[in-house]
Amino acid sequence: MAxxxxxxxxxxxxxxxxxxxxxxxxxxxxxxARVQAVDGRVHAFNSYDEAAxxxxxxxxxxxxxxxxxxxxxxxxxxxxxxxxxxAGQPLTCSSRMLANYVSPYDATVTTRLKAAGAIPLGRxxxxxxxxxxxxENSAFGPTANPWDLSRVPGGSSGGSAAAVAAGELPLTLGSxxxxxxxxxxxxxxxVGLKPTYGLVSRYGLAAYASSLDQIGPFARxxxxxxxxxxxxxxxxxxDSTSFKAEVPDYRADMAKxxxxxxxxxxxxxxxxxxxxxxxxxxxxAIEHYRKAGCEIREVSLPLxxxxxxxxxxxIATAEASSNLARYDGxxxxxxxxxxxxxxxxxFQSRAEGFGxxxxxxxxxxxxVLSSGYYDAYxxxxxxxxxxxxxxxxxxxxxxxxxxxxxxxxxxxxxGEKSSNPLAMYLTDxxxxxxxxxxxxxxxxxCGFTAAGLPVGLQLIGRPFDEAGLLSIARHYEQAHDxxxxxxxx
Amino acid sequence: MSAGSxxxxxxxxxxxxxxxxxxQKTRYARQLGDILHYVDKLKxxxxxxxxxxxxxxPVFNVWQDDVARAGLSTExxxxxxxxxxxxxxxxxxxxx
Numbered sequence: 001m002a003x004x005x006x007x008x009x010x011x012x013x014x015x016x017x018x019x020x021x022x023x024x025x026x027x028x029x030x031x032x033a034r035v036q037a038v039d040g041r042v043h044a045f046n047s048y049d050e051a052a053x054x055x056x057x058x059x060x061x062x063x064x065x066x067x068x069x070x071x072x073x074x075x076x077x078x079x080x081x082x083x084x085x086x087a088g089q090p091l092t093c094s095s096r097m098l099a100n101y102v103s104p105y106d107a108t109v110t111t112r113l114k115a116a117g118a119i120p121l122g123r124x125x126x127x128x129x130x131x132x133x134x135x136e137n138s139a140f141g142p143t144a145n146p147w148d149l150s151r152v153p154g155g156s157s158g159g160s161a162a163a164v165a166a167g168e169l170p171l172t173l174g175s176x177x178x179x180x181x182x183x184x185x186x187x188x189x190x191v192g193l194k195p196t197y198g199l200v201s202r203y204g205l206a207a208y209a210s211s212l213d214q215i216g217p218f219a220r221x222x223x224x225x226x227x228x229x230x231x232x233x234x235x236x237x238x239d240s241t242s243f244k245a246e247v248p249d250y251r252a253d254m255a256k257x258x259x260x261x262x263x264x265x266x267x268x269x270x271x272x273x274x275x276x277x278x279x280x281x282x283x284x285a286i287e288h289y290r291k292a293g294c295e296i297r298e299v300s301l302p303l304x305x306x307x308x309x310x311x312x313x314x315i316a317t318a319e320a321s322s323n324l325a326r327y328d329g330x331x332x333x334x335x336x337x338x339x340x341x342x343x344x345x346x347f348q349s350r351a352e353g354f355g356x357x358x359x360x361x362x363x364x365x366x367x368v369l370s371s372g373y374y375d376a377y378x379x380x381x382x383x384x385x386x387x388x389x390x391x392x393x394x395x396x397x398x399x400x401x402x403x404x405x406x407x408x409x410x411x412x413x414x415g416e417k418s419s420n421p422l423a424m425y426l427t428d429x430x431x432x433x434x435x436x437x438x439x440x441x442x443x444x445x446c447g448f449t450a451a452g453l454p455v456g457l458q459l460i461g462r463p464f465d466e467a468g469l470l471s472i473a474r475h476y477e478q479a480h481d482x483x484x485x486x487x488x489x
Numbered sequence: 490m491s492a493g494s495x496x497x498x499x500x501x502x503x504x505x506x507x508x509x510x511x512x513q514k515t516r517y518a519r520q521l522g523d524i525l526h527y528v529d530k531l532k533x534x535x536x537x538x539x540x541x542x543x544x545x546x547p548v549f550n551v552w553q554d555d556v557a558r559a560g561l562s563t564e565x566x567x568x569x570x571x572x573x574x575x576x577x578x579x580x581x582x583x584x585x
Binding site for chain 2: 100101102104105197198210211212237240241242243303306307309310311313314321325328329330331332333334335339341342343345346347348350351354356359360362363364366367370373377379380381382383384385386387389421422425436437438439463
């Protein structure tokens with residue numbers, strides 16, 4: 001084909017499909033060719049099932065030919081972070097523990113995407129069990145940032161972000177527990193949305209920290225993120241924390257919202273540790289909204305800024321130590337070959353199956369839940385979490401959204417922070433509090449450093465007001481052309 | 490609240506059913522000591538009278554009708570078992 005589909009948005013691709021100018025089979029083949037051309041260098045994919053994707057694409061084309069296309073996602077390939085179940089496909093969590101695991105059922109998001117006609121394509125690399133901020137913790141090797149292959153793509157959903165940035169897929173799903181969608185979106189120069197806790201079902205998402213985990217979309221445009229969110233959002237009785245929220249037609253709703261908005265700027269999110277180039281790009285975004293007639297309010301979130309990382313690493317590791325107790329080498333997952341009895345089998349299987357960061361977090365989480373430490377660590381963290389939620393609720397009474405950098409720096413070098421866990425944890429300083437409060441957050445591209453690395457702008461919204469948040473993000477996006485630049489691979 | 494030196498890594502690794510090498514014990518104790526020192530800052534916050542928060546969703550008791558539904562078949566459920574025989578998972582002998 002003469003035309004270049006590589007960096008078209010899902011909305012544009014859907015238009016071509018609807019107009020009969022493109023088939024899903026052609027589109028899937030184009031994506032597969034791109035994967036074959038660049039993924040040896042990027043390593044966004046852990047695996048992909050070419051035959052299954054082409055079968056689904058043929059079915060999509062047959063539906064369309066019969067006048068039964070299912071909507072804007074019918075025939076569009078969507079990649080999955082390797083932590084979300086697709087029946088019959090591997091689910092590794094980028095861990096040796098699950099290296100040979102095959103999902104026996106579909107996650108709810110998978111069921112919904114299949115019903116919308118989307119083509120599941122690829123299992124995308126990640127930090128092992130979603131624990132990390134750089135995708136260096138994968139048992140199968142790191143993913144590279146498509147803008148600079150010597151740098152990280154962010155994490156933990158680094159493969160999902162890199163696949164979109166590298167032109168391998170138009171849409172992917174990730175999961176975000178402390179920033180794992182927004183931070184890699186920022187570092188890879190694309191859009192990433194973490195929905196309100198409870199909006200998207202967690203059924204079929206391998207659990208890391210259940211009170212914080214949310215599945216969300218990566219896309220090239222805000223419209224595309226809304227399109228993918230539309231398909232996956234909504235109540236699911238198989239997730240007991242799923243909320244019975246009314247799901248609006250996001251794109252129709254966005255078309256009616258033009259602002260001006262009241263935008264809060266948390267002063268503590270612009271302090272020490274913020275790279276000057278990132279700060280300047282975000283300040284320019286503030287000026288965009290000010291010139292558009294928005295009211296810019298300085299707000300204060302002292303606990304979110306000062307205490308969120310401490311709260312997160314107590315709550316998330318406590319939940320992880322409990323969730324990962326299921327990997328015992330008995331029913332599924334890695335089983336050690338040499339064990340002297342069944343208890344030794346647990347010890348050895350877990351020692352062989354888990355990587356360093358996972359072991360560290362299991363130890364920390366077990367410690368903070370253990371007798372004598374529970375009140376001082378876990379319970380206290382849960383109380384400070386309440387105060388952080390209240391702090392956000394208070395400022396969002398008078399603001400439609402909050403604006404900050406997504407990450408304090410652009411992409412760092414592979415290996416730069418991997419020996420210092422605390423330094424790695426601090427890269428999530430602007431995103432983590434949003435998970436603690438359960439709010440929706442989005443990262444949209446807002447410029448490049450002098451070295452050509454993408455910078456992300458984070459917007460934080462009110463609970464279940466994804467339509468408002470997406471509208472505010474799109475207002476900025478449409479006045480800029482950052483997403484017209486692509487990495488040279 | 491305690492500093493990192495309170496972390497008894499042998500005790501905790503045993504609770505977590507995780508075999509660690511001596512090198513891992515030394516390294517994790519140092520790294521987790523740094524992290525526990527960092528989280529000590531939570532002591533600065535006054536939490537008097539504050540309710541703990543388990544999760545962010547405004548959802549509490551969730552009830553479903555007690556209706557049987559199709560689940561995984563035996564074959565599907567055993568598909569990922571490391572060792573199986575006659576529709577059962579094989580494990581090392583538990584009772585001597």
